[in-house]
Amino acid sequence: MSVHPGRMAPPQQMPQQAQQPVAGHLPVLEVRDLQTRFPTAAGTVTPVDGVSFTLARGEIMGLVGESGSGKSVTGLSIMGLIDKPGRITGGSIKLKGRELVGLPEKALRALRGADIAMIFQDPMMTLNPVLRVATQMTEAILVHERVSKQQALDRARAALVKVGIAAPDERLQAYPHALSGGMRQRIAIATALLHKPALIIADEPTTALDVTIQGQILAEVQQLARQEGMAMIWITHDLSVVAGLADKICVLYAGRVAEYGTVDQVLDAPLHPYTAGLIASVPSHAQKGQALYQIPGMAPMLLALPPGCAFQARCPRADAQCRATPPPHSADQCTDHRAWCWHPVQALATQVSA
Structure with a gap:
């Protein structure tokens, strides 16, 4: 550049x-x-x-x-x-x-x-260390929309792919504390994108x-x-x-x-x-x-x-x-x-x- x-x-x-x-x-x-x-x-x-x-x-x-x-x-x-x-x-x-x-x-x-969504400097302000990533992302969808858990899980997987996360199914089953700082921040960004906020x-x-x-x-x-x-x-x-x-x-x-x-x-x-x-x-x-x-x-x-x-x-x-x-x-x-x-x-x- x-x-x-x-x-x-x-x-x-x-x-x-x-x-x-x-x-x-x-x-x-x-x-x-x-x-x-x-x-x-x-x-x-x-x-x-x-x-x-x-x-x-x-x-x-x-x-x-x-x-x-x-x-x-x-x-x-x-x-x-x-x-x-x-x-x-x-x-x-x-x-x-x-x-x-x-x-x-x-x-x-x-x-x-x-x-409207916010991404914080510390992703652990967004992510709960004792809940799997899948649980947190699907709950973020279900609290705003009436969709099935499978549909919510599919959207969570697609959001992880959008932010460049490989092996999304593996990451969904992981706990945040087991992931790197860059991976946690990508997940926090993906969570913010779930509803395509304005x-x-x-x-x-x-x-x-x-x-x-x-x-x-x-x-x-x-x-x-x-x-x-x-x-x-x-x-x-x-x-x-x-x-x-x-x-x-x-x-x-x-x-x-x-x-x-x-x-x-x-x-x-x-x-x-x-x-x-x-x-x-x-x-x-x-x-x-x-x-x-x-x-x-x-x-x-x-x-x-x-x-x-x-x-x-x-x-x-x-x-x-x-x-x-x-x-x-x-x-x-x-x-x-x-x-x-x-x-x-x-x-x-x-x-x-x-």
Whole structure:
């Protein structure tokens, strides 16, 4: 796979750059001004603060940011899996036009697995170590559909084949603890695909796997998303993964969207200084003998966010305006390449060249 100038090299066996999503369809997912809060003894934490994006059928979006940026909480909010006392306090989540915010738990349970599914970083969060794979996969089908056990077993076998598992009958009779990490993750992905959901949320499911297995799974997931027309959110801190997997990228920082655009736009011409810093931090950008670049400082605590832009203490471009006033944000702006920054990188470069 060729890599654009300035683009980080993808992992071994990464799939080719994602094709354009299926056209002519309304958005599968619309998230607008989503806000999720957790009251604590020290104060209220807002790990998701005004997040907005859309996903079309067959489209894959990389949700990127450092640890604590709000990626996983965004995914859990969409799934309706925020534990109390945390709750969604604002915004809208529409799945195929249906509003999910405020739905009763019974209605959300009916949607999970059937219309929306989540793949976790640790497959053992999905798989029960004391039940055979066949038992778990067939129960996942029977809880949503009235089919015979044999029909459910046949579908489970077909799902394993789709994710590249050889000898599926043998794997169905195995216990998860007896399988390798890569095999368990493939089974978790196959389980998520059983009902061909409209949306899959994948929370760093390949982080703990070696590069070769990671590349294989990414290629399989991308192909399945295209074939089945499923929208997918791939949560990761690794830009090299989304470089070859995703159609577009949403970069989060301190619970807010920093930049949003297509993969080519964001990776080849980043606008936000934070995005530019993440790209510069990729090891493949460092020359031999040169120290790896790192963004100075640390992400702020959500209980003590600075006034103005949350990135201002780490940004070399920050000025008095950045320290006083946060950049204006609107969900209507999440339709094209956009950075929520007073001094976008490309704008400064244009001013200098002029």
